[in-house]
Amino acid sequence: MQSTNVLGQPLQACSHDPLTGYLRDGCCHSLSDDPGQHTMCVQVSAAFLAFSRQRGNDLSTPRPEYGFPGLKPGDRWCLCALRWVEALQAGVAPPLYLAASDEQVLDYVSLETLVEYAIDRPAAG
Template identity: 55%
Template sequence: MPERNVLGGELAVCGTDPTTGFERDGCCGTHPDDRGRHELCAVMTDEFLSFSKQRGNDLVTPRPELQFPGLEPGDRWCLCLGRWLEALEATRTRHLPETTVPFVVLEATNEAVLDSVDLETLEKHAYDV
């Protein structure tokens, strides 16, 4: 059975250039070995990439041994749910720019994230194409 998105529909592809997902299949699916929960499809921003690097997760530098090309603003990426929530909290408590929280592609974000963040919050950060 296909995985579902936060809107209740079939999970859409998040990104193929670069190819994302825990299994590098372009989708933010769930996987029993994915401790980071790469289930949220986010559109990268300069502010988020800088924030993530400061927090010890450099998403800009390529890591070919991990099939990771390095990300640029505008790239869609299956992001660790915890990192997205961390950025959200930082905008609230540290008064960081709102763009520190990357936009969410709802159609490509796995419904599994709803156990940690409500749909209303996701919709406030939804990516408009």
């Protein structure tokens, strides 16, 4: 499966430890059968994990029955684009990786905003 990232280049892997992605293949692909559109590769922070828990999605508690180890600050994870937008509006948006975020994210957030929060920000030139 070849997907494109927000920079128009081949989508890079987000994380294999913990294993992420809707398909649990390490990548944040845009897939028609993924209702949450887990297309944004982020580095979770304590503030974001607390925010997500308050919104009813506890990402820090392990759920072995689903093969989910629970996330800790610093982990990379494929996040729903709309959850990131909510976090942005609340002032707790986690930093992200442009190279590992699917181009579909651009349907929700401008590239300029993404670059502002990017860990792998392109060099000015």
